[in-house]
Amino acid sequence: MGTPDETTESGAGALAARRIRALIRRAGALAAHRTRALIRRARMSRERYSWRFVNIGLATAILVGSGLAAISGQNATAQAAEKQNDTVVQADWRVDTVLADMSAAAEKAAADQAAAKAAAAAAAAEKARLAALPWTLPSDARITSYFGMRDGRLHGGTDFGEFEGEDIWAAGDGTVSYVGYEEGGYGNVVYIDHGDGIQTRYGHASKILVDEGDKVSKGDTIMLAGDTGRSNGPHLHFEVLIDGEKVDSLKWLEEQGLNPG
Ligand SMILES: [Zn+2]
Numbered sequence: 001m002g003t004p005d006e007t008t009e010s011g012a013g014a015l016a017a018r019r020i021r022a023l024i025r026r027a028g029a030l031a032a033h034r035t036r037a038l039i040r041r042a043r044m045s046r047e048r049y050s051w052r053f054v055n056i057g058l059a060t061a062i063l064v065g066s067g068l069a070a071i072s073g074q075n076a077t078a079q080a081a082e083k084q085n086d087t088v089v090q091a092d093w094r095v096d097t098v099l100a101d102m103s104a105a106a107e108k109a110a111a112d113q114a115a116a117k118a119a120a121a122a123a124a125a126e127k128a129r130l131a132a133l134p135w136t137l138p139s140d141a142r143i144t145s146y147f148g149m150r151d152g153r154l155h156g157g158t159d160f161g162e163f164e165g166e167d168i169w170a171a172g173d174g175t176v177s178y179v180g181y182e183e184g185g186y187g188n189v190v191y192i193d194h195g196d197g198i199q200t201r202y203g204h205a206s207k208i209l210v211d212e213g214d215k216v217s218k219g220d221t222i223m224l225a226g227d228t229g230r231s232n233g234p235h236l237h238f239e240v241l242i243d244g245e246k247v248d249s250l251k252w253l254e255e256q257g258l259n260p261g
Contacts, residue, residue: 126259135172135256136218138202138238139225143260147248156246157201157239162225164206164234169219171200171238171253176214176222186237187229190222199244203237204228 145159170192178191186203193199206226216222227234240249250260
């Protein structure tokens with residue numbers, strides 16, 4: 001048995017009311033569901049957005065970071081490469097310098113060697129030329145006095161500063177024409193006759209090694225240097241006489257092709 005209302009409302013009216021209530025419930029449920037879905041979606045979206053934001057941030061950070069790292073890495077690599085290149089360039093430069101130095105040294109050595117060879121060749125040629133000459137200097141000592149006027153008198157020869165006992169040799173081929181001691185003048189003296197009116201005279205010897213009449217050749221040792229006669233210390237006084245007249249001995253030897261220096 002129902003209430004009077006229900007009873008009254010039974011039939012089409014009650015059915016309509018139930019349907020309306022059901023519709024309201026369903027609409028409410030749907031609305032609630034939709035709302036919840038919306039909320040959920042919004043929440044998810046926010047979260048997703050947040051995550052996305054975070055992810056973007058991370059990605060950006062990573063990208064930026066790795067980018068920076070890459071850039072700095074590249075910089076470091078570039079710097080290292082540059083440094084290495086500098087080192088290589090410096091090493092190359094050093095090698096080039098060393099090679100250039102070596103090359104210059106080698107060239108200098110070659111030039112020096114060539115110069116030495118040329119000098120040796122020139123010296124050999126000069127020696128050969130002098131050997132071929134009929135005349136030579138009677139000593140290789142330093143010239144201390146030349147032919148000419150001294151204190152109003154003629155110094156008739158060339159003086160060579162000698163050490164006591166040094167070899168004195170014949171200026172050319174010839175015959176010993178006189179040996180002896182001349183007091184106050186030449187001291188121990190040797191004369192050589194070369195023919196053609198040419199004579200040479202050697203004074204102040206400490207010892208005479210030849211005799212009159214001896215044949216001598218250019219360069220033969222005829223006496224030892226000393227300071228006998230009028231002499232202030234050991235020396236050779238050397239004269240050339242042409243037909244008995246004293247001439248400038250050094251100049252005359254030069255005229256024969258010698259180069260006394
Ligand atoms: Zn003299």
